[in-house]
Amino acid sequence: MKWSLVLSAAILATGFCSAETIALPPPNRDSGVTVTQALKARHSTRAFSDKEIPPELLSGILWAANGFNRPNKRTNATGLNKQEISVYAILPNGAYRYDAQANALVKVCDQDLRPAVAGRQAFAATAPVSILIAADVSDPVYAGEGRALSSYDAGIVSGNLYLYCAANGLATVCRRTMDGDALKKALRLPDTVVLHLNHPIGYPANESHLGERK
Numbered sequence: 001m002k003w004s005l006v007l008s009a010a011i012l013a014t015g016f017c018s019a020e021t022i023a024l025p026p027p028n029r030d031s032g033v034t035v036t037q038a039l040k041a042r043h044s045t046r047a048f049s050d051k052e053i054p055p056e057l058l059s060g061i062l063w064a065a066n067g068f069n070r071p072n073k074r075t076n077a078t079g080l081n082k083q084e085i086s087v088y089a090i091l092p093n094g095a096y097r098y099d100a101q102a103n104a105l106v107k108v109c110d111q112d113l114r115p116a117v118a119g120r121q122a123f124a125a126t127a128p129v130s131i132l133i134a135a136d137v138s139d140p141v142y143a144g145e146g147r148a149l150s151s152y153d154a155g156i157v158s159g160n161l162y163l164y165c166a167a168n169g170l171a172t173v174c175r176r177t178m179d180g181d182a183l184k185k186a187l188r189l190p191d192t193v194v195l196h197l198n199h200p201i202g203y204p205a206n207e208s209h210l211g212e213r214k
Contacts, residue, residue, distance in 0.1 A: 032167030045171035048202035127200030154196035
């Protein structure tokens with residue numbers, strides 16, 4: 001099933017539709033395995049099948065990365081509780097910003113930006129979705145010695161993604177490589193936003209062997 005049809009099904013299932021926003025189904029917060037089992041299974045994979053990720057699982061991925069698990073508090077910690085992190089779902093039919101409060105995808109670009117996320121590593125463009133981890137560093141706290149703070153926060157998001165994928169049978173790898181200039185232009189991001197990391201995510205190419213470990 002093509003992503004346009006998958007997302008259309010998600011819209012119909014939730015009863016919410018607008019030209020630019022797609023409401024996601026609620027994430028299943030009881031899916032997967034124990035934390036220790038996920039830690040045992042966590043590894044990096046660079047080969048993905050062409051099986052598409054269903055909307056309910058995409059919702060879980062985004063919630064694990066940067067959702068709300070308490071009123072006004074996120075699944076990912078941030079220094080000084082600045083909550084400067086935002087995440088984007090890069091899909092074949094376009095790029096979407098994750099609106100965690102609404103649990104929705106807000107379309108910001110009609111292009112398939114997966115090649116730009118992949119950069120010089122073409123394998124990453126074969127994943128059905130890539131999660132782009134960005135940070136708004138306009139707050140003065142990120143100047144001077146604080147400039148690395150948002151990098152640490154992005155690493156926490158990356159860890160959440162690794163554990164969620166390991167717990168739910170998905171393949172991923174954390175990457176810094178990407179065409180940042182092309183992505184910022186396509187996503188219309190200001191200079192105060194930094195693109196830190198990305199995670200191509202999909203089902204493993206070989207279900208019986210989840211891939212290269214690192």
